[in-house]
Amino acid sequence: MATAHARSSGRRSRRRPDDVAGLGRTGAGTFLVPALALIGLFLIFPALWTIYLGMTDYRLTGLAAADPQFIGLENYRQVLADAEFWRSLRLTLIFVLGSGVLGQTLLGFCVAWSLRRLPRLAKGLIETLVLAAWVVPTSVGSFLWLALLDRHEGTLNWLLDTPGTAWLIEYPMASIIIFNIWVGTAFSMLLFSSALGAVPPSQLESSRMAGASTWQQLRDVVIPNIRGHILTNTLLITLWTFNTFTPYLLTAGGPNGASEILPVYIYRTAIPGGQLGVGAAISLLMLLINLVIALVYMRIGREKKT
Amino acid sequence: MATIATTTLVKEYPGGVRGVDGVDVTIADGEFFALLGPSGCGKTTLLRSIAGLEAITEGTLHIGEVDVTQAEPGERGVAMVFQDYALFPHMDVADNIAYPLKIKKVKKSERRAKAVDVADGLALDGLSLRRPGQLSGGQQQRVALARAVATEPEVLLLDEPLSNLDARLRLEARTFLKELQRDLGVTTVFVTHDQAEALALADRLAVMKAGRLQQVGTPQEVFGRPANTFVASFIGSSPMNLVTTTIADGAVPVGQGTVPLPEGLTQADGREVIWGARPEYLRWSAEEVPVGVPAEVSVTENLGASALVTAVSGQEKLQLVVPEEDAPGPGDAGWVVASARRSLLFDPETTERID
Amino acid sequence: MTATSAARSGGTTSSTTAARTARKFLTRILFVLAMVVVGFFFALPLAWLVTAPFSKVPTLTVSWPDWTLENFRVLTENPYALTSIGNSLILGFGTIAVVVTTGSLAAYALSRVRIPGRDGLLYGLLLLSSVVTGTAAMVPLFQLMVATGLINTQTGVVLALSGGVLPTVIFILKDFMDSIPKSYEESARLYGAKPHQILRHVVVPIARPGLAFVAVWALVQVWGNFLLPFILLRSPESQPAAVIMYTFYTESGQADLSLISAFSLVFSIPVILLYFLVNRRYGFRFHGGIKS
Numbered sequence: 001m002a003t004a005h006a007r008s009s010g011r012r013s014r015r016r017p018d019d020v021a022g023l024g025r026t027g028a029g030t031f032l033v034p035a036l037a038l039i040g041l042f043l044i045f046p047a048l049w050t051i052y053l054g055m056t057d058y059r060l061t062g063l064a065a066a067d068p069q070f071i072g073l074e075n076y077r078q079v080l081a082d083a084e085f086w087r088s089l090r091l092t093l094i095f096v097l098g099s100g101v102l103g104q105t106l107l108g109f110c111v112a113w114s115l116r117r118l119p120r121l122a123k124g125l126i127e128t129l130v131l132a133a134w135v136v137p138t139s140v141g142s143f144l145w146l147a148l149l150d151r152h153e154g155t156l157n158w159l160l161d162t163p164g165t166a167w168l169i170e171y172p173m174a175s176i177i178i179f180n181i182w183v184g185t186a187f188s189m190l191l192f193s194s195a196l197g198a199v200p201p202s203q204l205e206s207s208r209m210a211g212a213s214t215w216q217q218l219r220d221v222v223i224p225n226i227r228g229h230i231l232t233n234t235l236l237i238t239l240w241t242f243n244t245f246t247p248y249l250l251t252a253g254g255p256n257g258a259s260e261i262l263p264v265y266i267y268r269t270a271i272p273g274g275q276l277g278v279g280a281a282i283s284l285l286m287l288l289i290n291l292v293i294a295l296v297y298m299r300i301g302r303e304k305k306t
Numbered sequence: 307m308a309t310i311a312t313t314t315l316v317k318e319y320p321g322g323v324r325g326v327d328g329v330d331v332t333i334a335d336g337e338f339f340a341l342l343g344p345s346g347c348g349k350t351t352l353l354r355s356i357a358g359l360e361a362i363t364e365g366t367l368h369i370g371e372v373d374v375t376q377a378e379p380g381e382r383g384v385a386m387v388f389q390d391y392a393l394f395p396h397m398d399v400a401d402n403i404a405y406p407l408k409i410k411k412v413k414k415s416e417r418r419a420k421a422v423d424v425a426d427g428l429a430l431d432g433l434s435l436r437r438p439g440q441l442s443g444g445q446q447q448r449v450a451l452a453r454a455v456a457t458e459p460e461v462l463l464l465d466e467p468l469s470n471l472d473a474r475l476r477l478e479a480r481t482f483l484k485e486l487q488r489d490l491g492v493t494t495v496f497v498t499h500d501q502a503e504a505l506a507l508a509d510r511l512a513v514m515k516a517g518r519l520q521q522v523g524t525p526q527e528v529f530g531r532p533a534n535t536f537v538a539s540f541i542g543s544s545p546m547n548l549v550t551t552t553i554a555d556g557a558v559p560v561g562q563g564t565v566p567l568p569e570g571l572t573q574a575d576g577r578e579v580i581w582g583a584r585p586e587y588l589r590w591s592a593e594e595v596p597v598g599v600p601a602e603v604s605v606t607e608n609l610g611a612s613a614l615v616t617a618v619s620g621q622e623k624l625q626l627v628v629p630e631e632d633a634p635g636p637g638d639a640g641w642v643v644a645s646a647r648r649s650l651l652f653d654p655e656t657t658e659r660i661d
Numbered sequence: 662m663t664a665t666s667a668a669r670s671g672g673t674t675s676s677t678t679a680a681r682t683a684r685k686f687l688t689r690i691l692f693v694l695a696m697v698v699v700g701f702f703f704a705l706p707l708a709w710l711v712t713a714p715f716s717k718v719p720t721l722t723v724s725w726p727d728w729t730l731e732n733f734r735v736l737t738e739n740p741y742a743l744t745s746i747g748n749s750l751i752l753g754f755g756t757i758a759v760v761v762t763t764g765s766l767a768a769y770a771l772s773r774v775r776i777p778g779r780d781g782l783l784y785g786l787l788l789l790s791s792v793v794t795g796t797a798a799m800v801p802l803f804q805l806m807v808a809t810g811l812i813n814t815q816t817g818v819v820l821a822l823s824g825g826v827l828p829t830v831i832f833i834l835k836d837f838m839d840s841i842p843k844s845y846e847e848s849a850r851l852y853g854a855k856p857h858q859i860l861r862h863v864v865v866p867i868a869r870p871g872l873a874f875v876a877v878w879a880l881v882q883v884w885g886n887f888l889l890p891f892i893l894l895r896s897p898e899s900q901p902a903a904v905i906m907y908t909f910y911t912e913s914g915q916a917d918l919s920l921i922s923a924f925s926l927v928f929s930i931p932v933i934l935l936y937f938l939v940n941r942r943y944g945f946r947f948h949g950g951i952k953s
């Protein structure tokens with residue numbers, strides 16, 4: 001009789017939460033609300049609003065500022081026909097590949113890997129230097145590089161005995177790529193340090209006993225073990241690099257747009273150029289490119305699991 | 307103190323996998339009860355369902371007279387010691403033990419005093435200010451036990467309580483656990499995959515496989531009269547000899563010889579059965595015997611006071627435990643002798659024991 | 662087995678041993694050299710930050726300092742320099758407070774409760790945050806702040822910054838919380854602890870390294886963030902150091918290197934200090950590692 005009672009549907013409808021915290025869906029929802037509200041208001045709303053702005057002729061000043069008109073996809077047509085946009089996109093890809101994927105990830109991994117074999121003091125020193133570059137506020141960091149690369153008084157010219165070389169004008173892309181590597185390597189280093197720490201030593205030892213070289217150990221033991229970390233790291237670095245505005249503080253996109261990556265291009269179109277609508281349209285295009293990148297990474301991540 | 311009773315208890319995971327599949331069991335007040343089975347058999351899920359950590363999909367669970375099927379874990383009067391002990395690393399020993407009392411809003415001074423009291427009772431004197439990380443495995447386990455019993459629970463649940471200890475400590479802890487349980491008289495359910503542990507500790511045990519109970523009984527019953535071939539081969543330090551054969555001339559042919567029918571059983575000639583006998587209950591004879599299985603020894607493994615002998619007769623391999631001084635060497639020929647009182651028959655179709 | 666080991670020992674003549682030692686030595690030298698280059702690369706730009714503030718007449722070239730504190734006296738005389746550091750602290754700690762509380766609640770719920778579409782949600786937000794925090798959201802955010810009356814207030818900037826960093830915070834915290842054994846919470850739950858008690862007594866103390874990491878990470882983001890306060894705070898009295906720093910080297914015509922060098926150092930020190938303090942204490946491990 002008791003069994004029959006317990007099995008009745010009334011009992012089953014008030015099922016207890018089935019998670020470790022005893023939260024249940026409602027509890028979880030309550031926990032999520034404050035964060036989601038903030039994100040919704042200050043992240044999602046602006047993003048959606050950008051979609052709307054991208055279809056107007058909204059301008060910073062003048063008539064269209066007071067009364068923006070809906071113009072459909074006109075902005076997109078204009079942007080996609082603009083050679084400057086395509087150049088900017090190309091520069092951005094070079095920037096992301098050079099400074100993010102190759103530079104930060106690779107250098108970060110190499111430093112993390114090397115640190116394990118360094119004496120304590122040297123390890124601490126290098127770690128501190130790399131972290132300091134990351135932690136220093138970007139406006140300070142960029143001024144440090146302005147000072148280093150300065151044409152007349154810069155330390156680099158003094159060191160290399162190349163007086164008068166204007167690095168930021170002659171090699172603008174290389175400059176911002178190296179600058180960005182300097183700024184961001186710490187994140188990859190930290191992440192890979194912890195990932196490498198989690199590689200089971202027994203696996204490394206058995207591969208060493210089988211006579212594997214350092215390179216073979218990396219390929220057969222380390223990389224497979226930290227694949228997830230590599231993916232996450234590369235994804236985050238790619239997105240961050242894609243959207244960073246900091247190079248503006250070094251070259252302001254110049255000379256003549258030679259280092260005008262997309263965020264700088266948007267800024268120059270929207271604020272000094274005053275075309276807020278067009279700026280929003282480019283922002284949206286950028287968001288779509290980011291989405292594609294993220295989806296590709298998630299695809300690779302999923303393949304790994306199966 | 308309380309009884310625990312389940313009726314057709316089912317735990318189904320999303321996707322339809324059943325961790326526990328219709329378990330009916332009643333555990334008596336004050337009993338020391340073991341849930342035994344291979345990994346993935348659902349024993350831990352059943353324990354966690356009793357604790358309330360898994361929501362029960364179907365069936366009921368009573369603790370004492372109360373239906374707690376849908377009760378929150380904190381309302382059931384159960385305490386549990388986890389396999390990894392789950393001692394909070396950021397609290398010292400006394401705070402760990404006193405944590406349940408903190409939830410029950412006992413005053414700080416009072417609960418510290420109680421914690422120290424319980425700790426002393428479990429041979430943890432002088433450790434109350436240590437962090438769990440500074441304790442040995444055995445001490446950690448006793449702290450976890452102390453935390454569990456400090457609440458004076460009606461039911462104590464232990465998940466693989468001895469598996470994180472090294473072999474020497476394990477024996478010590480086993481004795482300690484049994485004493486503690488007897489002193490407290492608290493209804494205790496523990497999960498283990500180690501049959502020796504279950505036999506040694508439990509008043510009664512339940513053997514599980516694939517979410518279902520295979521047999522519930524005292525250690526003697528489960529060891530001596532396993533309900534089916536699964537239990538027969540799972541219990542015992544060396545598994546029961548199981549031979550599929552066909553009854554002939556009122557006896558059981560095994561290998562190149564015969565063994566007697568188990569006591570009290572009559573079986574028609576021509577019936578197919580599985581004959582089973584524990585290695586401990588078989589005898590080795592160097593001289594010819596009237597009813598026995600002629601065999602040749604292939605391996606002898608020394609177990610200390612005794613030896614485990616593997617003998618081959620025809621297609622069959624039989625294992626028997628003999629006193630160390632009488633152990634035959636490899637290649638020796640002789641007879642394996644079974645006792646009618648100590649052997650069993652199982653049905654090959656259902657794998658159930660034939661009575 | 663014996664054959665291979667014999668072959669191997671047979672091959673090890675004294676000349677190959679010497680060659681091997683030489684190669685090992687060379688590799689070591691190259692390795693040390695590479696490390697020196699890496700160290701130098703990261704140290705070189707930082708050298709100016711350490712030397713220039715203490716030079717009598719700072720130039721852009723790194724030179725041995727005179728160890729004068731004159732430049733810092735110049736700094737204290739500037740009406741905006743020190744208040745801007747104070748403003749940065751308000752923005753930084755305000756954001757940390759908002760982000761750590763709301764973020765840990767959300768991360769915990771996401772870590773422990775099966776919510777349909779959880780991973781997609783996380784990745785989507787992460788993606789959005791890395792895009793929208795930049796230039797893209799400038800205009801809408803400005804309009805939003807004007808509409809809600811939060812323009813020109815620290816609160817407005819704190820909220821906007823929080824919205825931007827929260828997805829990453831949740832992502833990292835969830836990872837930390839995933840690595841906390843569930844038996845801790847189950848154990849607390851068995852003794853009748855409610856979800857908020859479990860969070861306070863068990864999860865938060867155990868996740869403290871993660872919370873510290875996230876707090877410092879958020880502070881670094883906010884401390885250096887230039888664009889948002891630049892757009893949303895119009896009066897110099899309420900602007901943070903990042904904005905003031907920029908005005909120092911753009912608006913004064915000839916850049917005042919005394920002011921800039923001293924300010925750079927003062928502006929950098931709190932965040933560096935805090936960072937290394939936390940690093941020493943908790944040693945930035947990504948606990949279970951970020952899973953993708």
